[in-house]
Amino acid sequence: MKKKWCIFFFSFLFYYLTIPISVGFATEILPVDQLLIDSTSAITQNPDDAVAYCKRGIAYGAKNQYDLSNNDFKKAIEINPKYTYAYFCRGAFYGKQHKNDLALSDVNIAIQLDPYYAEAYTFRGALYSLNKQHDLAINDCNKAIEINPKLSNAYRVLGETYEKKLAYKEAINVYRKLILNAMLPQDKSLVDQAKNRIRLLGGDV
Secondary structure, eight states: OHHHHHHHHHHHHTTTOOOOOOOTTOOOOOHHHHHHHHHHHHHHHOTTOHHHHHHHHHHHHHTTOHHHHHHHHHHHHHHOTTOHHHHHHHHHHHHHTTOHHHHHHHHHHHHHHOTTOHHHHHHHHHHHHHTTOHHHHHHHHHHHHHHOTTOHHHHHHHHHHHHHTTOHHHHHHHHHHHHHHOOSGGGHHHHHHHHHHHHHTTOOO
C-alpha cells in the first residue's frame, strides 16, 4: 500500500516540478534542490510571497522534511486564504504521510474554492479509493474527466478503482480511454501501465 501510494503521489508531483539546466562546470542540481533555492531566494526578497512559500513547501515535502513543508504551506495560506493550490499540495503531502483525514480535509477546501479543479477531484477520488469508498471515488474521477477529458491520472485512478470492484470490463474500457486521450510527454508511463493492465485483464490493446 505504501509503495503504491508513493508512486501515485509522485506522478502528481512530476507535473509541477521543472528540470533546471546545468551551466558551465556547475555541479548538477536536482529539480527539488533548485526549487528550494529559487523559492527561498524569492521569500528573502518578498516575505509575503505566497507562491514562493507554496513552492518551497513542495520542495521540503519532496525531501520528506514534512514539518518545514507544513510550515510553508501554512504561511502561504495565511498570506492568501483562498490559495487553492496550497491546500491541494498540502493535502497531497498529508496523503504521502498516510494522514488521509487531513488530506481529505484540504482537498475538500480546494474543491470548495475551485469547483472546476480536475486534479483535486482526481486526488480526492484516489483517497476515497484507498479508503474503499469506491462509488465516491468513481464519481470524483468521472467529474475530473468531465472537466478535463485529457487528464490521464483521472483515468488511471478510475481504472484501478473499477479493478478493486472486480468490474474488469469497465476497467479495460477506462484504460483504453486513457491511451486515446493521453497528450503530455509525462503521460507515457501511464499509457504503458494502462496497456499492461489491459493485457493482464484479458483485453486487447
